[in-house]
Amino acid sequence: MSIRHGLLALLSRGPRHGYQLRVEFEASTGATWPLNVGQVYTTLARMERDGLVEAGESDDQGRVVYAITEAGRAEMERWFTTPVVPSDRPRDELVIKLAMAVAAKAVDVAEVVRRQRTATMRTLQQLTRAKRDVTGGPAQLLVLDSMIFQAEAEQRWLDHCEAVLKEAR
Amino acid sequence: MTVLALAGVTRVHGDGETAVHALKGVSLQIAEGELVAVMGPSGSGKSTLLNVAGGLDRPTSGTVHIDGHDLAAVRDLAALRRRSVGYVFQDLNLITSLTAAENVMLPRELDGVRSRKAREEAMAVLTEIGAESFADRFPDELSGGQRQQVAIARALVGERRLLLADEPTGALDTPGGDEILRLLAARCEAGASVLLVTHEPRYAAWADRVVFLRDGVVADATDVPMVSAR
Numbered sequence: 001m002s003i004r005h006g007l008l009a010l011l012s013r014g015p016r017h018g019y020q021l022r023v024e025f026e027a028s029t030g031a032t033w034p035l036n037v038g039q040v041y042t043t044l045a046r047m048e049r050d051g052l053v054e055a056g057e058s059d060d061q062g063r064v065v066y067a068i069t070e071a072g073r074a075e076m077e078r079w080f081t082t083p084v085v086p087s088d089r090p091r092d093e094l095v096i097k098l099a100m101a102v103a104a105k106a107v108d109v110a111e112v113v114r115r116q117r118t119a120t121m122r123t124l125q126q127l128t129r130a131k132r133d134v135t136g137g138p139a140q141l142l143v144l145d146s147m148i149f150q151a152e153a154e155q156r157w158l159d160h161c162e163a164v165l166k167e168a169r
Numbered sequence: 170m171t172v173l174a175l176a177g178v179t180r181v182h183g184d185g186e187t188a189v190h191a192l193k194g195v196s197l198q199i200a201e202g203e204l205v206a207v208m209g210p211s212g213s214g215k216s217t218l219l220n221v222a223g224g225l226d227r228p229t230s231g232t233v234h235i236d237g238h239d240l241a242a243v244r245d246l247a248a249l250r251r252r253s254v255g256y257v258f259q260d261l262n263l264i265t266s267l268t269a270a271e272n273v274m275l276p277r278e279l280d281g282v283r284s285r286k287a288r289e290e291a292m293a294v295l296t297e298i299g300a301e302s303f304a305d306r307f308p309d310e311l312s313g314g315q316r317q318q319v320a321i322a323r324a325l326v327g328e329r330r331l332l333l334a335d336e337p338t339g340a341l342d343t344p345g346g347d348e349i350l351r352l353l354a355a356r357c358e359a360g361a362s363v364l365l366v367t368h369e370p371r372y373a374a375w376a377d378r379v380v381f382l383r384d385g386v387v388a389d390a391t392d393v394p395m396v397s398a399r
Binding site for chain 2: 114117118121122124125127128132148149151152155156159163
């Protein structure tokens with residue numbers, strides 16, 4: 001996704017200035033996607049150029065407040081109604097690594113699986129700890145849950161690899 | 170302080186050519202306040218490990234110590250089990266004709282505690298885990314998650330500080346399973362020790378340490394620092 005869609009979603013709740021958008025963006029994604037304020041302002045400038053937002057008056061501290069336009073609402077609507085397709089995601093290095101380990105023959109694949117499984121479990125433990133400590137709202141929790149489900153899927157897949165390779169030996 | 174210590178534990182079921190080596194030399198220690206998860210496929214020896222750890226089964230060789238007592242040398246093993254160890258199983262084993270509170274009181278009454286005191290203790294632990302509101306309901310009137318909470322309360326009532334849990338998330342949905350693990354983790358923070366057997370990575374991840382059991386041996390554990398090479 002692009003940052004612009006995230007910003008449109010936040011602006012749909014009412015006009016905001018850049019710093020406020022950054023804070024709200026991070027609060028919603030549980031800081032899993034850090035943004036700097038510069039990125040926010042460059043994106044807002046492009047969105048203004050494309051007619052998705054309008055810059056309003058500066059507030060008493062000289063910060064420009066942005067508001068979503070009709071075109072911006074339409075673009076946000078389009079984003080929420082279009083499913084994400086898997087090809088948008090990068091190739092998974094681990095999958096390639098294991099396939100190559102099997103192909104290389106001289107590599108101890110079981111050992112590669114074992115190391116990875118322990119490392120993935122550590123990641124899963126860290127994510128679970130982060131989830132225990134979440135103080136924000138459900139948006140943050142759901143972002144963490146997504147990462148937990150992904151790590152869990154990887155763990156299951158590694159168990160599956162181990163079982164299949166054991167059979168094949 | 171080490172609450173549970175297994176050293177070089179083996180367990181062979183049967184003998185001769187049909188002998189099954191369920192455990193082939195497992196050493197494992199659990200400290201006070203620690204939550205340890207054992208993960209492994211079926212047949213890896215995880216249930217045998219739990220049974221041996223709790224004194225429900227005896228090792229073929231090796232030693233098991235609970236609170237410093239060598240289980241092989243304990244005269245009244247049943248009493249030690251009742252006083253020191255709580256069990257939570259997948260099939261809950263709550264008694265359906267007793268209320269939640271009465272189920273929790275039962276192990277204390279078996280230990281000779283008077284029923285008024287047993288009830289006080291049961292209500293204390295039920296309150297601690299946030300289950301006091303359904304203390305007087307029968308198991309049939311509770312949700313799966315609530316029944317499992319009662320089973321955990323029963324495992325913790327009295328002085329017991331070691332809890333052995335075999336797939337305690339059973340058939341619960343994901344938020345329900347997370348709640349059970351949240352509860353177990355909170356109990357550990359309050360000083361209990363938990364040995365959890367599970368095949369679900371998402372629940373194992375609540376543990377301080379995850380031990381991978383394969384074919385009766387510890388294949389790996391997350392407490393060994395390792396460099397990431399992703």
